[in-house]
Amino acid sequence: MRLIVRFLPVVCGLLWSTACARGGAGSSPAANVVLAGSTSVQPFAERWAELYADGAGLGQVTVPAGGSTAGIRAEREGTAHLDMSSRALAADEATGLHAITVARDGIAVMVHATNPLRALSLAQLRAIYTGEIRSWRTLGGVDAPVTVITREDGSGTRDAFEHLVLTAGQSVDAHALVTAYSGGLRKMVAEDPHAIGDVTFSQVDERVRALAIEGVMPSEVTIASGAYRLLRPFLFVSRGEVSGAARRFLDFVLSPRGQ
Template identity: 30%
Template sequence: MGFSSFFIFALRVILISHFLWTFPPWEYPIARAEGTRLIISGSSTMAPLVSEIGKRFETLHPGNRVDVQTGGSSRGIADAVTGLADIGMASRALKPQEAHLFGSVIAYDGITIILHRDNPVKFLTDVQIRDMYTGTITNWKTVGGNDAPTLVVNKAEGRSTLELFLHFFNLQNRDIHAHVVIGDNEQGIKTVAGNPHAIGYVSIGTAQYDATHGIPIRLLPLQHIPATIETVRKGTFPLSRPLTLVTNSPPAGLIKTFIDFAQSSQSHDLILKQYFAPLQEG
C-alpha cells in the first residue's frame, strides 16, 4: 500500500467536503419540491401514519416520492409557511393566528389518562386529575386507591399533546408539579408500565395499541366516556384533536391528490391500524 493512495483518499475527503459546502444538504428539500417529490414534515404523532399513506400513494402513483420528516407540529406549520415542506403535519387544530393557512383533517386522535394495570383506581374526575397534576392530591388513597404516593408524568415543552392537555384542564405548565418529564408517547407508556403508582397522559392510538399488546397499562375514561377509537370517531370523547395536513396555499396538483388520497376511504385501514379514527365510516 503506497502513501499516494492515502493521499488520494485525503484528496477525496477534501473534494467531498467541498461539494457538501457548495451544495449543503439542508438546501436539498427546496430543490426537490420542484420535481415529483412531496416533502412532508411535522407532528411525530402523525409521521408513522402519513409515511404509511405515502408508501401506498407511491405504489398507486409511480414516479412520485413522498418524504416524511418529524419535528413536532410547530415545526410542521413553520415548514409549510416557509415552503421548506410542501405539506406540514399538525396534530392539533389550526390556531386563530394561523388562519391564513389551509388545513385538511385526515383523522382524529384522542388524549387520555393512563394508569398501571395493577392500580385499582378505575375512574378519575376532571377535578381529581387537575389536583393530581398540580400536587394538591399526592396520595392515591385520596381518590380511593392504595396508600401510595402518586408519580405524575408530564410531557416536555413544545409538544402539542402537552398544549392540549393544559388547555383542556385549564392549567399553566408552571402549575404542574411533575415527578417525571417524558418525550414521546412510548417513553410515557414505559414509565407508567414500570410504576404501579404513576399517572400519565398519552395519545389514545399509541396507548390502545400497547395495551392490547400486553403492556400493563389501563386507559381511563374521561368524563365517563371510555377512551376508544369509536368515541373519538363519534366526536363524543372530550379530549380529542384533529390530525391536520397544512399547506401554505390552497392545495393543488400533486399536493391536492395526496391530501384527497389521505382523506379517502383508501387509507382508512392504515388509519385504523395506527389506532386513529378516520373521518367517515370506512
C-alpha cells in the same frame, strides 16, 4: 392503529401548499413530498405514505417528526410541504396558513396495568396534573406519590390536553416528568406502577391501561360519537395553493381508501 378517521369532503376545497412552491418539487409525478411535525400524527402519515407509494408509485413521502410547533415553523420556513399538527392552530399561527382535518383523535389517560384505578373525573384529572393531588391514596389507591408524565412544550398533545383539561391560568405541575415522544411516554408509564400519562389513543396497548374520563372510556365508538371528552383534530397544515405531488398525496389521504 386505532385512530378514528372520517372522510370530510366538505373541506376539500381548501387551498394547500404545493411542492412547486418549494422550488419545483411537485413538477413531476415522481416528485417527493416532505411532511414534518406531530409525533402523534407521524405513525398514521407513515402508513398513508406506505399505501400511497405501493398503490400509485408516484414518488416518495418522507415523514420526519419533531412536534406540532416545530412542524408549523417548518411550514412557514418552506422546509416541508405539509405540516402535521395534533392541535388546532393558535391565532398567531393561523395567519397565511390553511388547515384541514385528516383525522380525529382521542387523548387517552393511561396508568400502569396493575393500577386498580378505573376512572377519573375531569376535576380529579386536573388536580393530578396541577399537583393538587400528589398521592394515589387520595384517589383510593396505595399510599404512594403520583408520577405525572407529560409531553414537552411545543407538543400538540400537551397543548391539546392543557386546553381540554386545565383552566385559564393553570399549568402542568413543575414536578411532572417530561418526554419528547408519545412512545417514550407510554414506555415510562408501563415501567412505573405509580405513573400516569396522556397520549394519543393509538399508543394504548396491553402494557398500559386507559382510564374512563367522566365515566366514558376512550374507544373507536366513543371517539367517533364525541361521547369521550378529550378529543382533538389531526391536521395537515400548509400555505398557498396545493398542486403537484403534495396535492396528489393529500387527495389520497382524503380518499375513501386513505380514510
